[in-house]
Amino acid sequence: IFLGRKIKMALFMMVSLTALLLVVCLQLSSAEVMMATDSRVQWAGRTVPDMSSSSVSFDWVGVSARISVKGGTYVSAVITSTSSMRGTRMKVYISDFDFLWYPQVQFWVIPNSKINLGNSSTLYLGNGSPVITLENIVDPQYGTGITTVYSFETDGQFVALEPTQLMGGPQNRRMEFIGDSITAATNVVRPEGAGMCGDGGYQSDWSQTYEGHLCHRFNASCSTIAVGGKCMMRECGGLQMPDYFLQTYYQQNMMPYNFSSGWAPDAMFIDLGTNDLRVITKLPNGPQLFIAETVAFMINATTLYNKPDIQFFLNAGPMENNTMPYTIQAIAEAKQKGLKATFVNMSTACARARQHGNTDDCDGCAGHPGIQGHYEMYQDAWPVIAEVMGWE
16 A cells, blocks of 8 residues: 555656646747847847857947837847956837837846846736837947847747838938947936046947937937047048948957948938047148048948938037038038038037036036937937938
8 A cells, every 4th residue: 555655656746747847848938039130130230140150249339129029028138248347238128009219128238148128027018019129328449349149039929020110110211320429429328416427338328319319210220330539530640430430340450341231321420520620720731631531531431332322411519619610611512522411500509408517518428418418419400300301
């Protein structure tokens, strides 16, 4: 009898274990994994797909990915960085009622990490097919390394994006931004009461820059090439923005950008001149050199992209406005050469921004436009771009 009881107990435990394993297997099988190179993942910005690992790598600020999930409660992703300490910071949005830009979470990328982009407690996906957008919001100058996205996982189903959900939308709107530290999202976040501050990546946030706002407003496919402290003029010495413009990554000598990849901007916004000023004022022909090199850059961009109808937008300010007449002259000369170019006056954006008691007339760190300053820049730009491009 005792032996019979032991046999029954063993059989019961075997059945229970089998049932448990079946439940675990069912739970594991219910998760869908989608690789980063899958056609259902849309990418914007300069990226490098690796078909051998089905991964996508990048380092420029503003690079974005967009996916759509049906019937899931969570989404996670495998994202790594080559940085030895910490990688970049990314921001996640979810759609609701056809609005694509509800911000949810931010996270730092670390080597060999699996990032929980959202679960039932931190990011409720709800019913239907929510759209999820990831943005790289820290410039690679701050030691973010190269970021690689391998895969996404959900307990629902990944589905293809609808035309209206794509970055660029049905019209396939495409914008590229070329600039210095302002466009690189440097020194943006300066909370009320913060004293002197300088950016180490913690004050960066591309999503709150003028170009981030513009990309969101127009739901455009955007690329940002921006490096702090750099110029348009080669007379500044060393590598300058015409050099970085040619690169796939911020890190030089790694891989030249393939301008024949199929992506080319409809509009290019150039925000340069603040750092050029130190050279312009020292050279007797400084203004003429700045004008000539700005025009040459635009001509080169149309040649590289094989797209002569790129609409250029050039601005003045807001950290300094001394270069405004030279920028306006560059636009005039560009038009004479058959280019499409329009001036955007951002000269008063910092003066209109919320002040922190600092004397530099900008609300961000180290004399830069902050959250409000960038918003004012955006307010100066979007009506001009909308009218010229015919975008709503």
